[in-house]
Amino acid sequence: MKIKKYVVEDVKDALKQIKRDLGEDAVILGTRKFKSGGFLGFGSRTKYEVTAVAEEKKEEIKSKTPPKDEEWIDSKKLYELKRILSKNVQAQAETSPSPKERPKTPSVPSTGYSVGLPKIEKVDEDSSFTRLSGVPATEWGGGDDAGARDVSGLRKDMLAMKRMIQDLSVKIGKEHYLPGLPERFRRIYEALIDQEVNQDLSRRMVESLRIVTNDGMDNTMEVERKFSEVLSPAIRTDNFIKNHEKGDILFFIGPTGVGKTTTLTKIAAMLSLEMRKRIGILTIDTYRIAAVDQLKTSADIMGIGVGVAYNPKELSMLLERFKDFDLVLVDTAGRNQKNELQMNELSRYLQIVNPKYKLLTMSMNTRSKDMYSIIEHFSVIAPTHLILTKMDETSVYGSFLELSSRYDIPVCFITNGQRIPEDIMIADSKRLASFIVKEVLTNARPVGNA
Ligand SMILES: Nc1nc2c(ncn2[C@@H]2O[C@H](COP(=O)(O)OP(=O)(O)OP(=O)(O)O)[C@@H](O)[C@H]2O)c(=O)[nH]1
Ligand SMILES: [Mg+2]
Known part of the structure; x- marks a missing residue:
């Protein structure tokens, strides 16, 4: 299997090159739009990075000399990539309606690029991923009318693939950078x-x-x-305090023990005590008796009532009662992202409520690879923002950059301690950059120059 990356200003050029280099059967794995050149963001040009993959012809494999170190592609990762692709094909084929049942008009407009390869379509507006059309759903897996569940499953797999491709591209494109x-x-x-x-x-x-x-x-x-x-x-942030609107619903989601409830309380305090907003707090975390008490204790001090919902229907009834409030904050039980049952349950709540803010909360003392895995698993419920907690427990801040470069989800809050309400800050890209800069420049000082 051959994977190639093309950086072009017009996607059509990439398609021509792919057809020439990899043949008609090449498959587009993804496209990424980015700015290149310029100075501090001025005068930069829009470019596209298109990644394509094709099976190698038998004669090519025979004549091939062993790869040089820097070109070596981890065969295990490629196997994994292949497995995910075929898994998608299989899973989607099972759930796809027959061609007869499919509506005639595609719900996603085609970009119209065509050079004998299947056309490229956007999967959704927020994603830079593409998929192929002009291929029977049973071959590609999906078609335009695949249900929401299929799309979210696909999104999760695509994110995993994107990460793998990024890791591979670092290996493939490894240059002898340092000596010069x-x-x-x-x-x-x-x-x-x-x-x-x-x-x-x-x-x-x-x-x-x-x-x-x-x-x-x-x-x-x-x-x-x-x-x-x-x-x-290069750091994506969103100032929630400036940008929120009356009536917005905030769902706090994430793994267990990362600080969801604590952060919710800090934000509620900021909004109600400092900004004088009328806040409602709801919780669907009914697994632990202590969880409701934990929330009620701090909410009582702020004079905010807490509603408890035991199922999606109750939650929507409670939300109806809170509809005139400025903001409603919903706490959820920590989820093990690998537990599909728990994730499905959360999805059911989110389908009914469809909140504007799905705040995926993660602790900064989590290993980077685990953070990527969390985001990928939670992508089935399409988080809109990230909250990064426990910054006080680490001095590694690269995740501010890494998460922005890998995923298109802005960070909106950072927390840096257990104190309620003071240990929280609104994420601001300049401020986050300055944390990395200070740490990097301190560590980059020559020895004896401290
Ligand atoms: N050091 C530090 N501790 C924090 C921070 N935020 C929360 N904590 C602590 O982390 C622990 C767990 O916090 P919770 O808010 O209960 O976490 P949770 O995500 O709601 O947990 P579950 O509901 O059980 O999934 C508590 O001891 C908090 O005080 C932070 O920014 N820094
Ligand atoms: Mg909690």
């Missing part, structure tokens, strides 16, 4: 890697820093400022 790099920038590059920023992203950030500092690093304050300017556009 001036010492001080090499130390910054290594400090970024220590912050768990991937090689590719670290390299891009260092290269941008070299450009904006003209390869000079004399004034520390100036370097700090310029480095923050380089990093902050």
